[in-house]
Every structure is written in C-alpha cells, then in structure tokens.
Amino acid sequence: MNAAPALPISPVAPEAKAPNALPPFPKLSRLYRLQYEQVQSAWVLLYPEGMVKLNDSSAEILRRCNGERSIDAMVADLEILFNAKGIAPQVRELLQEGMRRGWIV
C-alpha cells in the first residue's frame, strides 16, 4: 500500500465542463450507493473514498432516480410528497448538479 487514503469527505472531483442535457429517465450512477444512515439520521451517497450527506429533499429526488421514471413523473410524485406545487425547477436544478458531480447518468 502506498499513498495515504484520501480524506473521507472530500470535495467530489474536478468540475466537468458545460452542464449536459438531463437524461429523460435519470438514474443513479453505479459508482454511487444511496443508503439511509441511522446514526446521522440522513440519507447519504457513498462512493469510492467519499460520502455525501444529503438533505431530505435531495434524498427524495435521488431515491426516485431509478432509470424508469421520467422527470415529470418524479416531479408529480414529489409535489404530493412535499405537498407543494411548482417544484420542477428545483428538481431539475438538483438533477443538473447531480449530473455535474457524476451522481446521475
């Protein structure tokens, strides 16, 4: 073994260039595992040498990225869950950020 392992919670990586168009059926990249952590009372994304703690709304969005739901269907579902209207822009923004970080494919 050679190098000291990278820090556990590190900024995810170099920035990608321009944001790409969102996929019609967003899916969590196989590099990431979404998991509920009792001790942190939060959903986290686990990936090689890192962990991102998610807030509730990000977690609910990512939990729905199964490659089978359209973004519209996700939004409709989330509007019921959060009892809110017009959240499509926020959902798209999170997905956009997720793509930039490589969470979403």
Place this chain on the structure above:
Amino acid sequence: MSPPLWLLAELTYRCPLHCVFCYNPTQHARLQEEMSTAQWVDVMRQARALGAAQLGFSGGEPLLRDDLEELVQEARQLGFYTNLITSGVGLTEARARRLKDAGLDHVQLSFQDSTRELNDFLSHTKTFELKQKVARLIKQHDWPMVLNCVLHRHNLPHVDKIIEMALALDAEFLELANTQYYGWAWTNRDHLMPTHAQLIEAEAVVQRYRAEFGTRCRILFVVPDYFEERPKACMNGWGAVFLAIAPDGVALPCHNARNLPGLQLPRVQDQLLGDIWARSQAFNAYRGDAWMQAPCRDCDERHKDFGGCRCQAFQITGDATQADPVCGKSPHHDKVVQLVRQAPAGRGQPIIFRTDAASRALHPEN
C-alpha cells in the same frame, strides 16, 4: 462529538512490494502481531454501530489475509461501503470472484508509474504487467476502479502517460497522490522531493486532461503540501471522522499517529471502540482547538485546516502542538523550505527500499 464515519482497517503490515514511499511505520518488522478474523469482525460491528459507513481494507497488502473475503462479506452485511486498497498482488481470478460474491463495492489499485522500468524499480518487484492484468480483472467484475499513483520527482514528468494509462484501463477515478512524507517516504524524502517547476508543469497537464475528458475519469491531484503556504486539513480534524485500526489492534486517529510522543494509544482488545473514540487520551489529544498555540490559536482559518498535520508538526518542529510548518504563518516554515532546498544534496545516501531487513536496521533498539 461527531461519530467516526470512516474506518480504515489495516489488516496487515506485510506486503510483497518494497515501495520507497510507503507511509507505513518504518518499524513494521517489529510489529508482527495481527488480529484474528473474530477480532476484526468485532471491531467492524462496533464501528458500524457508532456510525462508520466507509470501510477501507488496507495494509500492507490486505490480500495477504486469507480471511479477506469473510471480512468483506461481514462488512457488507453490516452496511459498510467496502473498499479494497491493494497493490494487486494476489488478486487472482478466483479471489476476485469470491470478493465480488462477498459484496466488495470498490477497488483501489496502486501503480508506481506508467513505465515498467520505474514501476518495478520503485516497488522493487516485477509487478507492472501483473497490475495491468489486475486492472482488467477489476473492470471485468464491474467494480468502480480507482487507480492510485504516488507522484515524486521520478515520475512527475510522466503524468500525461499515467493519465493515458488510466484512461486506457477505463479507471473511473485516478488519484495522483503527491508524496506525503511519512514512514518510508520520510526516510527517502531527498530522493523523492520534486522541484516546484515539475509540480507546476504536472498540474497544468492535469488541468488539460480534466478539460478534455471531463467526467469520464475524475482526476484527483493530492496537493504537494511542502510547496504550499497553507496546510492540508489533515484527517478533517483529529478525532473528527477518521478511525484507523492497525494490524495489532492499536486504534489510531491517523495512520501515522504511532510515532507521536505522549499518546497513550488504546487497543481494541482492551477497550470498547466507543470509549476509545469518545474518551481515550489519544483521540482527545488534538481534538477541537484547545491544544493549539499561536499562530493557530488566533488564526481565523483554524476551523478550516485544523492546524494541519500533527505528525508533520512533530516530525519537523519536534513539537506536535505547533502549527503544521507547511503553513506560511508557522515560525518554523523555513524548515520546510530548507527540506525542499537541501534535497538534492542529500542524494548521496542510497535510497532505502521497504524491507524487513531495512526496518530492523532502522529500529535496532527494539
């Protein structure tokens, strides 16, 4: 107090390679005790209950443990995200299949260089082809692969080739880890120390590839801190998230803490992990900021970098409560500058490969 989120299980200090920049303690040959499978399982259960989610199986070479598959399976069932940090030696097709079945999440494979000559020289083994083969095996088993390459003055000029190699092997991540001067790397620092110009050039190459390849392979460039003006946020703070367990069961707030004076290092055989984390002298020694002296004490960045690395402070200033001398504000910063400047003059001494014989020679007193 936050829970330990990252557990590093250093299963063994034994290693088939002899890398000149290994960060393991140079006294490894004097530390041959290894915990049993049952003891490791107990440690993992306790750590998971405390909140640890990331688990790195490391060493030495963790594949030298025959019970690795069993430990991975247990870890995965406990809900850990499991990482195997390996030189690749010992990862046969049969073991890869068993590790996949056990639920291993990810493999980090080390390379020493993009050329056979330097890879084999720096590790003092003929392992270059084997590592290529292992990289393909990792991909065949659909693991996310991190390639790790320690950088120093010998291979910094090859950074473009190293990145090309990572791309050719389809690595999802490439960790270009500028040498951190601990363990054997500290012993061999004069031979490894790059020039500032080499680093600037390498970083420009990295930026160029990042722009071109974007997210296909994410390149991490671990900062060469001797050339910086601010220290790294070592371990994200002492006793904050990181918990290492050495082969002999010693619990460490950082993998090099064994060499710090004044720490009463607890052992998992004697004490519950929760007590070790929360109450032991060692884990509280540099937790928070009460231990700090000037300039850290009064610095508005003290909660950002936590004063840097305690081991580095001790190694270079002789006092672990000093600011990491990498910091431009440290009264000892000139010592780091000197270490860089004087490196070429120190190359008359031979480079020392990590071997048991060299380990015993360096630590005859035990």
